[in-house]
Amino acid sequence: MNRTLPEAYSFAVGEADAALDQRLSDELDAVNAAATAGTPAARELTVRVVDASGELAAGVSGWTWGVAAGIGMTWVREAARGTGLGERLLTDFEAEARSRGCTHVFVTSFTFQAPGFYEKQGYREIFRWQGVPTPDAADVHLRKEL
Numbered sequence: 640m641n642r643t644l645p646e647a648y649s650f651a652v653g654e655a656d657a658a659l660d661q662r663l664s665d666e667l668d669a670v671n672a673a674a675t676a677g678t679p680a681a682r683e684l685t686v687r688v689v690d691a692s693g694e695l696a697a698g699v700s701g702w703t704w705g706v707a708a709g710i711g712m713t714w715v716r717e718a719a720r721g722t723g724l725g726e727r728l729l730t731d732f733e734a735e736a737r738s739r740g741c742t743h744v745f746v747t748s749f750t751f752q753a754p755g756f757y758e759k760q761g762y763r764e765i766f767r768w769q770g771v772p773t774p775d776a777a778d779v780h781l782r783k784e785l
Contacts, residue, residue, distance in 0.1 A: 678705045682739070686731045688724060699728045701746075708736035708785075710746040713753070725753075729760050737785050744783045754779040 672680065681704035688697040696719050701710040710732065715725045736744055746762060748754040749772070754764070762781035771778040 675705065680704070684708065684732060684735055684739075686728050686735075688728065697724050697728055699732050701732065701744075703736050703739045703741050706740060706742045708732075708739075708741040708744040710744060713746070725756060726760060729757075733783070733785055742785055744785065745780070746782075747778055747780050750777045750779060754781065757781050757783075 668680065681702050683700070684703050685700045686698060687695065690696045695716070697715040699710060699713045701708060701712075703709075713725070713728065715728070733744060744762075746757055748757060750767075758764070758781070760783070762783040764779055765782050766780050768778040768780075770776070
């Protein structure tokens, strides 16, 4: 189906656009609030770990909304990997998510990142997108019941 758009529209293709991102977020928040009346708005959830000198050693950031929590980013300084710091990050994140009423957590991890780490922490793969972001990689989606 090929529709003709009114001439009143113009399109701009570009890169980072903080104002557009904020407007889209605001508009989607309004749609989401209307569709989930009685459910509190999504809240950010972060765990920050600093070393003795105050430098960032590890962190996780995500959100909670209703009964779901999501992890957007997790990072552990290379020298601290394998020390249990990552496990503690997830434990603290999950405990706070649970206290907010969440029953499960979602996370995605590329095959060249840490899907095995999440699986060791009780996360189960629910699906993967092969060929993302490169032909030989995959975007692995995982879930854990709290």
